[in-house]
Amino acid sequence: MAPNPKLFAFLLALSASTFVIGCYRRFSLVALGRPEYRLDALGTRFSRMLRLAFGQERVLGKPFGANHFIIFWSFIILAVANAEFLVGGLLPQASLTALPEPLQHALLFLFDLVSLLALAGVLFAFARRLFFPEPSLSSDYVKARSPEAFLILSLIAVLMLAYFGMHAARIALGSEDPSALPVSALIAANLVAPLAITPSALAAWSWWLHALALLSFFAYLPQSKHMHILTAIPNCFLSDLERPNTQPREEFKRGMRFGVGRIDDFTWKDLFDSFSCTECGRCQETCPAAGTGKSLNPRSIIHAIKTNLLANGAALRTGDPPSLPLIEAGEAKSGEGSSGEAAIWACTTCGACMSVCPVLIEHMPKIVKMRRHLVQMKASFPEELTTFFENIEARYNPWGIAPTERTKWHGTLQVKAFEEGKTEYLLYVGCAGAFDARQKQVTVALATILDAAGVSWGTLGKVERCCGDSLRRLGNEYVFERTARDNVNLLVERGVKKIVTQCPHCFSTLKNDYRQYGLELEVVHHSELIAALIAAGKLDLKQRVADLGRLLFHDSCYLGRHNEVYAAPRQVLTAATGASPVEFARNGERSFCCGAGGGRMWQEEQEGERINLNRVREALRQEPDTICVSCPYCLTMMEDGLKDLQGGSVKVKDLAEVVAEGLRA
Amino acid sequence: MLVVVCIKQVPDTTQVQIDPVTNTLVREGIPFIVNPYDAHALEEALRLKDQFGFRVAALSMGPPNAEATLKKALALGVDEAILLSDRVFGGADTLATSRVLSEAIAKLNQREQVGIVICGKQTIDGDTAQVGPGIATRLGYTQLTLVDHIEKLDPFQERITVRRKLEGRHEIVEAPLPVLLTVVREVNRPRYPTVPMRLESEEAVVQIWSNQELQLDQNGIGLKGSPTWVSRIFSPQREKGEIVGDGAVDPAGAAHLLVDRLLSRDLLVV
Numbered sequence: 001m002a003p004n005p006k007l008f009a010f011l012l013a014l015s016a017s018t019f020v021i022g023c024y025r026r027f028s029l030v031a032l033g034r035p036e037y038r039l040d041a042l043g044t045r046f047s048r049m050l051r052l053a054f055g056q057e058r059v060l061g062k063p064f065g066a067n068h069f070i071i072f073w074s075f076i077i078l079a080v081a082n083a084e085f086l087v088g089g090l091l092p093q094a095s096l097t098a099l100p101e102p103l104q105h106a107l108l109f110l111f112d113l114v115s116l117l118a119l120a121g122v123l124f125a126f127a128r129r130l131f132f133p134e135p136s137l138s139s140d141y142v143k144a145r146s147p148e149a150f151l152i153l154s155l156i157a158v159l160m161l162a163y164f165g166m167h168a169a170r171i172a173l174g175s176e177d178p179s180a181l182p183v184s185a186l187i188a189a190n191l192v193a194p195l196a197i198t199p200s201a202l203a204a205w206s207w208w209l210h211a212l213a214l215l216s217f218f219a220y221l222p223q224s225k226h227m228h229i230l231t232a233i234p235n236c237f238l239s240d241l242e243r244p245n246t247q248p249r250e251e252f253k254r255g256m257r258f259g260v261g262r263i264d265d266f267t268w269k270d271l272f273d274s275f276s277c278t279e280c281g282r283c284q285e286t287c288p289a290a291g292t293g294k295s296l297n298p299r300s301i302i303h304a305i306k307t308n309l310l311a312n313g314a315a316l317r318t319g320d321p322p323s324l325p326l327i328e329a330g331e332a333k334s335g336e337g338s339s340g341e342a343a344i345w346a347c348t349t350c351g352a353c354m355s356v357c358p359v360l361i362e363h364m365p366k367i368v369k370m371r372r373h374l375v376q377m378k379a380s381f382p383e384e385l386t387t388f389f390e391n392i393e394a395r396y397n398p399w400g401i402a403p404t405e406r407t408k409w410h411g412t413l414q415v416k417a418f419e420e421g422k423t424e425y426l427l428y429v430g431c432a433g434a435f436d437a438r439q440k441q442v443t444v445a446l447a448t449i450l451d452a453a454g455v456s457w458g459t460l461g462k463v464e465r466c467c468g469d470s471l472r473r474l475g476n477e478y479v480f481e482r483t484a485r486d487n488v489n490l491l492v493e494r495g496v497k498k499i500v501t502q503c504p505h506c507f508s509t510l511k512n513d514y515r516q517y518g519l520e521l522e523v524v525h526h527s528e529l530i531a532a533l534i535a536a537g538k539l540d541l542k543q544r545v546a547d548l549g550r551l552l553f554h555d556s557c558y559l560g561r562h563n564e565v566y567a568a569p570r571q572v573l574t575a576a577t578g579a580s581p582v583e584f585a586r587n588g589e590r591s592f593c594c595g596a597g598g599g600r601m602w603q604e605e606q607e608g609e610r611i612n613l614n615r616v617r618e619a620l621r622q623e624p625d626t627i628c629v630s631c632p633y634c635l636t637m638m639e640d641g642l643k644d645l646q647g648g649s650v651k652v653k654d655l656a657e658v659v660a661e662g663l664r665a
Numbered sequence: 666m667l668v669v670v671c672i673k674q675v676p677d678t679t680q681v682q683i684d685p686v687t688n689t690l691v692r693e694g695i696p697f698i699v700n701p702y703d704a705h706a707l708e709e710a711l712r713l714k715d716q717f718g719f720r721v722a723a724l725s726m727g728p729p730n731a732e733a734t735l736k737k738a739l740a741l742g743v744d745e746a747i748l749l750s751d752r753v754f755g756g757a758d759t760l761a762t763s764r765v766l767s768e769a770i771a772k773l774n775q776r777e778q779v780g781i782v783i784c785g786k787q788t789i790d791g792d793t794a795q796v797g798p799g800i801a802t803r804l805g806y807t808q809l810t811l812v813d814h815i816e817k818l819d820p821f822q823e824r825i826t827v828r829r830k831l832e833g834r835h836e837i838v839e840a841p842l843p844v845l846l847t848v849v850r851e852v853n854r855p856r857y858p859t860v861p862m863r864l865e866s867e868e869a870v871v872q873i874w875s876n877q878e879l880q881l882d883q884n885g886i887g888l889k890g891s892p893t894w895v896s897r898i899f900s901p902q903r904e905k906g907e908i909v910g911d912g913a914v915d916p917a918g919a920a921h922l923l924v925d926r927l928l929s930r931d932l933l934v935v
Contacts, residue, residue, distance in 0.1 A: 254864045376860040386857050394677065394698055402680040478860045 022222025033268035074118035136281030141335030165206030259372025283353035293608025349598030371475025418458035420495030432632030549625025616641030702785025756888030763799025
């Protein structure tokens with residue numbers, strides 16, 4: 001039976017208008033966000049899009065990703081077949097038969113095979129959700145076995161079955177060449193006769209079934225998480241090219257709102273992100289807060305933004321303030337469009353969520369933006385932070401210790417002041433390195449190493465100040481702004497060109513954040529400098545360090561994930577001990593935070609399991625003698641965790657201490 | 666009703682050192698802070714403002730750079746800030762200081778009825794705890810010192826009930842307004858300024874009052890009006906400590922030794 005073009009045109013118009021209205025409703029809301037420029041470096045963006053969207057790089061990071069890869073590429077390939085179908089429904093004479101015979105043959109062959117693959121993929125996805133759903137597929141607002149997921153999978157399955165039905169019927173009718181369509185031919189040969197239906201009836205039924213499935217799919221798309229089919233690819237293209245922890249500066253003028261306190265304070269890209277979420281649960285699975293029972297789930301933060309935007313849409317369009325709050329005191333009700341303050345403060349800014357998101361959603365910057373609102377507009381934050389903020393403002397270090405004590409770590413060491421033209425490296429000691437009893441030992445170890453290698457280095461002495469890392473991650477941008485300006489002025493005034501830090505947080509802040517203040521310096525973490533000194537033969541490691549036993553290396557988030565320094569610390573440890581360090585099950589880019597980043601160091605942790613205990617338990621499973629770290633926060637958190645878990649004789653050492661041990665012999 | 670809070674800019678004493686030769690405070694390069702007790706007084710005044718809608722005036726006597734301290738008070742939400750600054754006020758002891766402050770409060774009272782004056786318990790540089798009571802005496806206000814909680818305030822009956830924190834006990838007292846309160850740290854947790862308020866305070870004006878405004882007899886103020894003089898400042902010699910046992914090698918043994926030693930000197934009660 002030939003399709004009825006008039007009826008089809010009506011249904012197509014209905015579907016298309018539902019689709020367009022749905023899309024318009026969402027994209028016009030996205031346009032209400034604050035401006036943000038995301039069209040620079042088009043080449044980089046394009047290649048990133050190819051790699052992540054079309055290459056499905058992160059999707060393939062999980063076993064079931066292969067399934068999605070197949071369905072994704074089936075959609076791309078079958079888009080041609082479906083386009084032909086839609087056009088053919090309106091103009092029956094227009095079809096691929098217009099193409100040269102060999103090309104037409106090849107395309108039909110491809111569509112036939114790909115449809116089978118897609119069908120298999122869909123059945124596999126069905127089975128996964130029904131029989132072995134991973135916990136991360138479910139969250140507070142949706143379950144793995146959600147009707148929505150099954151509805152979409154069913155629509156795709158029906159689409160594929162109808163496709164085969166149509167072509168099998170045509171083969172049975174002799175209008176299509178069975179050699180071009182092996183799967184359809186198989187169905188034609190074995191199934192058309194037993195179905196007790198005439199081939200022409202099958203052709204008509206299949207055609208309409210295909211048409212209805214396809215048109216329903218379009219109509220439903222914008223209403224669901226499957227909106228990501230439209231938004232994921234552009235979202236990858238428009239993703240932030242900056243380091244994820246380097247949020248934009250704020251302008252401090254009277255009468256302005258600071259941070260994000262309501263939905264339209266977000267940028268359009270923040271809002272676009274919320275329509276790109278596929279609800280795959282990768283962020284939730286990897287988040288240290290979500291994984292230890294905190295109220296934070298990065299996925300729920302994104303979902304709340306989407307829900308809030310839709311709920312406030314009517315008010316926003318008329319220029320009224322939104323009525324549904326974006327942030328709620330304490331814990332928010334799940335799935336209702338608000339995020340709780342408790343969740344916002346639970347983030348360690350470790351960046352794990354962003355490193356796994358297949359569509360490059362930027363979770364962490366949104367959390368920091370909301371923190372900016374809470375701190376700057378409402379002065380509402382965990383009360384421990386008041387002391388922290390005041391200490392930094394009055395005495396330029398987190399503990400409020402007198403700045404005159406910044407050089408007490410020197411002890412009997414001869415420490416020179418940095419002199420322009422004479423000193424090569426500024427050793428930026430950092431607050432922990434200067435004041436924390438345990439980290440001071442690391443500073444001494446590092447100073448010993450630098451001296452042994454003949455490096456020309458000096459410090460700023462008592463005038464060094466906190467870099468402001470925690471201030472910025474905690475959303476106190478106003479005080480960070482002043483801190484950064486003062487520090488940049490000081491570094492420029494002193495003629496500093498190269499900096500070495502022992503703290504990944506100082507490292508990342510000086511290297512990445514201060515660039516926003518015009519400071520372009522060579523900043524290295526001590527692991528990088530020591531690795532280079534060893535490689536250049538400048539460090540004579542007299543003996544293999546053996547008495548530290550089985551050495552387990554823990555990646556710092558701000559060194560690893562945020563700055564991609566993975567090899568240097570491992571090279572250093574291998575050179576010092578003669579063997580590669582033992583690895584955590586979660587290591588490198590998949591490393592698990594110690595729990596202290598993002599200003600969590602200065603807050604209590606009452607909700608759920610303590611993050612450092614989770615990590616130390618993981619460490620103890622590897623039966624190490626020494627846990628080796630590269631960050632003062634990690635050092636504190638690992639040592640505290642070992643004490644709590646009665647870790648016996650297991651020690652925690654910074655890699656500089658391991659190397660200094662080797663110099664001692 | 667107007668609530669007046671008295672605040673003082675003090676050197677950050679954790680950073681002050683005493684010159685061993687001259688026995689004077691080395692003040693060069695030492696940052697100034699709001700006297701910590703006064704920060705609690707300020708917070709208590711702001712809470713009364715939030716609760717009852719009173720206006721709050723912050724008052725400070727000091728050199729022109731003490732304006733920074735009053736800017737902080739403005740950022741936290743006081744309605745006006747007055748700096749009492751004049752060369753003739755300089756070198757004042759607690760008596761002369763309380764004369765100037767009470768005269769300024771009396772002047773404010775002419776414009777708007779002052780119901781409550783709040784001071785910190787003491788300052789961390791002078792540590793006398795005399796200025797608050799001195800103001801109350803000079804103004805004839807009831808003085809309620811060492812307050813750690815305002816139990817009740819009835820602005821219509823003009824009565825206040827507060828809890829005083831004394832050694833080992835609390836005391837609840839009631840008094841008619843106007844009163845002067847001095848507060849201890851436990852009274853509240855000071856708030857943190859919001860950015861819009863900070864930006865507002867940058868533009869806000871601190872009123873400067875000299876003796877032209879107050880017209881006080883110069884013999885009763887400043888150095889001339891101060892019967893108390895600081896003759897010498899010094900750090901007491903501390904007896905050299907002693908390390909008991911070796912905690913690093915034998916912590917349990919060292920702890921035993923320490924307990925025995927403390928018991929033998931009657932420093933530990935079993």
